[in-house]
Amino acid sequence: MGRFVARRLLQMIPVFLGTTALIFFMVHVLPGDPVAAMWGDKAADPAQLAAKRHQLGLDQPLLQQYVTYMGHLLTGDFGTTMGQRKVIDVISAAMPVTVRLTLMAFGVEVVFGVLIGLFAGLRRGKAFDKGTLVITLLLISIPVPVLGFLFQTVFADQLKLVTPTVQDSMNFGQLLLPAVVLGSLSLAYVARLTRTSIVENVRADYMRTAVAKGLPRRRVIGTHLLRNSMIPVITFLGTDLGALMGGAIVTESIFNVKGVGNAMYHAINQSDGATVSGFVAVLVLVFLAASLIVDLLYAVLDPRIRYA
Amino acid sequence: MTTVMEKKTETGRLVPGTPLLEVRDLHVEFKTRDGIAKAVNGVNYSVAAGETLAVLGESGSGKSVTAQTIMGILDMPPGRVASGEILFRGQDMLKMSGEERRQIRGQKIAMIFQDALSSLNPVLSVGYQLGEMFRVHRGASRKEAKAKAIELMDRVRIPAAAQRVGDYPHQFSGGMRQRIMIAMALALEPDLIIADEPTTALDVTVQAQVMDLLAELQAEYHMGLILITHDLGVVADVADKIAVMYAGRIVETAPVHQLYANPAHPYTKGLLRSIPRLDQKGEELYAIKGLPPNLLKVPAGCAFNPRCDAATDLCRTETPALHQVMDKDGAELAGRRSACHLWKETLHG
Numbered sequence A: 001m002g003r004f005v006a007r008r009l010l011q012m013i014p015v016f017l018g019t020t021a022l023i024f025f026m027v028h029v030l031p032g033d034p035v036a037a038m039w040g041d042k043a044a045d046p047a048q049l050a051a052k053r054h055q056l057g058l059d060q061p062l063l064q065q066y067v068t069y070m071g072h073l074l075t076g077d078f079g080t081t082m083g084q085r086k087v088i089d090v091i092s093a094a095m096p097v098t099v100r101l102t103l104m105a106f107g108v109e110v111v112f113g114v115l116i117g118l119f120a121g122l123r124r125g126k127a128f129d130k131g132t133l134v135i136t137l138l139l140i141s142i143p144v145p146v147l148g149f150l151f152q153t154v155f156a157d158q159l160k161l162v163t164p165t166v167q168d169s170m171n172f173g174q175l176l177l178p179a180v181v182l183g184s185l186s187l188a189y190v191a192r193l194t195r196t197s198i199v200e201n202v203r204a205d206y207m208r209t210a211v212a213k214g215l216p217r218r219r220v221i222g223t224h225l226l227r228n229s230m231i232p233v234i235t236f237l238g239t240d241l242g243a244l245m246g247g248a249i250v251t252e253s254i255f256n257v258k259g260v261g262n263a264m265y266h267a268i269n270q271s272d273g274a275t276v277s278g279f280v281a282v283l284v285l286v287f288l289a290a291s292l293i294v295d296l297l298y299a300v301l302d303p304r305i306r307y308a
Numbered sequence B: 001m002t003t004v005m006e007k008k009t010e011t012g013r014l015v016p017g018t019p020l021l022e023v024r025d026l027h028v029e030f031k032t033r034d035g036i037a038k039a040v041n042g043v044n045y046s047v048a049a050g051e052t053l054a055v056l057g058e059s060g061s062g063k064s065v066t067a068q069t070i071m072g073i074l075d076m077p078p079g080r081v082a083s084g085e086i087l088f089r090g091q092d093m094l095k096m097s098g099e100e101r102r103q104i105r106g107q108k109i110a111m112i113f114q115d116a117l118s119s120l121n122p123v124l125s126v127g128y129q130l131g132e133m134f135r136v137h138r139g140a141s142r143k144e145a146k147a148k149a150i151e152l153m154d155r156v157r158i159p160a161a162a163q164r165v166g167d168y169p170h171q172f173s174g175g176m177r178q179r180i181m182i183a184m185a186l187a188l189e190p191d192l193i194i195a196d197e198p199t200t201a202l203d204v205t206v207q208a209q210v211m212d213l214l215a216e217l218q219a220e221y222h223m224g225l226i227l228i229t230h231d232l233g234v235v236a237d238v239a240d241k242i243a244v245m246y247a248g249r250i251v252e253t254a255p256v257h258q259l260y261a262n263p264a265h266p267y268t269k270g271l272l273r274s275i276p277r278l279d280q281k282g283e284e285l286y287a288i289k290g291l292p293p294n295l296l297k298v299p300a301g302c303a304f305n306p307r308c309d310a311a312t313d314l315c316r317t318e319t320p321a322l323h324q325v326m327d328k329d330g331a332e333l334a335g336r337r338s339a340c341h342l343w344k345e346t347l348h349g
């Protein structure tokens, strides 16, 4: 187990280096000259521009720049934004908002997805099951911005339950609507996946044994059926956590949430390489950590998987 | 819960010979796309404490469905108990509430299945699955349950039980897994164990060991045992009596040695002739001609008539009753019945 974790951590190093390098280079081919942009509309003196470039290290070869950047990252120095703020400050302001939004969406997805899937699976072919299949298919086929707009119209404009956009980006209540919108697509997938898995497992021989042991139905389902049925769902949830964070960036723009999406949008507009790279580095770390946790959970749930 | 007086030994077990289970004229059918499949068409059998009843029959003859109905684990739907009674210690289980039946399962009647690998939960340790019996039915703590699980694993002679109690089913061999199933059935010392082809999935060398273990434990606890099998070789040593099933019906019942020596039904005769024997090496193995009937369309009259060499016109129209079998002098042979119009000719002819 310890060796498995150590090996996985080692494997993360090339993945981390590769993704950050890719983003680093991509940011540098973005159109627009960040140094020139600092002078705004005023035409800058070429000598001044060159001096600024040299000061920022932007006259070095790209590879050299990347190595320097990574060296700083290792010491926790994310650099400064074009607006001379510390990148780490920008990240620590935006990241908690997005993480909170993502986790709320994840919670909605897991709790409701699994519950709906469980009941549909147990009532296979009945009205609830058929309804679930239709509604989830609908959710899957509606693009997220459309869904966001729909929710805004219904819950904010019609029912006046919430404000259409988020005023306070760290307020749980206000983040609920964006979280539901963000989580709904995944919720639909989780519900369908859980349902299929339940339907497959409910007729398994070990379920018959559990009943033959005289176990109460609660235990037959809660312990024996769910444990087995959750295995494919957990795998999906692991990969989905990353997708959810990506989706959060879109959802944030619909509801005007001041999170990573918002910050990245501005950074890209200003060709602010240090900020974009910094965000990506943190996001990649979050994804890698999430996928490791899921792999470990997976092995806990299914003892047939060995940490080889 | 018992209404009749039952004698107990000083250890609290039922005295051998006390009636345990009696299945009366049981009918079970399945709703399928093509119609109603009559899987069980009037099964009658009984078993007493300390007694072993072997239920014999080709695959598809309804042995497992009968057992599942007794256990209360029949798939409903598509299954349905059309009629009949299942008396357990004098009470009809088919009239009991779901909760009453659950209290019987595992505690009073336990079941061992054919394929231990798929019948054990793959993601729970064997210790957990054994201990669960004590935690759920006896309110044992986790620690007590684990100790009990180790004790049980020792009982069924699993080596290094204390080290292996946390292992998962896939980490055991087939024979060891079936021992775990036996341990689980035995856990709460039930009155009756139903073993549905417990050795069929095992290597020949392990089959005998597992069978011996089962027989030994059954004798020790004076349990009733219903041993379902399609292998006549397995039953000779362990069973007291045999019920032969064909197309969802009991066609012959008899004490085991009488049935081997002198069958009273042409189907039993055919089964016995088809056992491979050492002294007929080289000869072609006998097989009953034809196939078991389609349960959607069981033949009129005796269900076996299309495959029976002795069939007469009567056999094609009239369903034979389960006749009491008598010896040449007309004296009833205890426990012997045959569902054949020509049982006399078959037995004495």
Ligand SMILES: Nc1ncnc2c1ncn2[C@@H]1O[C@H](COP(=O)(O)OP(=O)(O)O)[C@@H](O)[C@H]1O
Pocket: B030, B032, B037, B039, B057, B058, B059, B060, B061, B062, B063, B064, B065, B066, B075, B078, B079, B295
């Ligand atoms: N769940 C089910 N649905 C439909 N038919 C079933 C089901 N279980 C058993 N049957 C039918 O009942 C018949 C008897 O099966 P079974 O009792 O398993 O035979 P066996 O004597 O081999 O144990 C079979 O023909 C089978 O097709």
Ligand code: SF4
Pocket: B265, B266, B267, B302, B303, B304, B305, B306, B308, B309, B310, B311, B312, B315, B320, B339, B340, B341, B342, B343
């Ligand atoms: S009743 Fe007739 S067909 Fe059936 S077994 Fe007897 S002789 Fe054969």
Ligand SMILES: [Mg+2]
Pocket: B060, B063, B064, B065, B196, B197
């Ligand atoms: Mg069977």
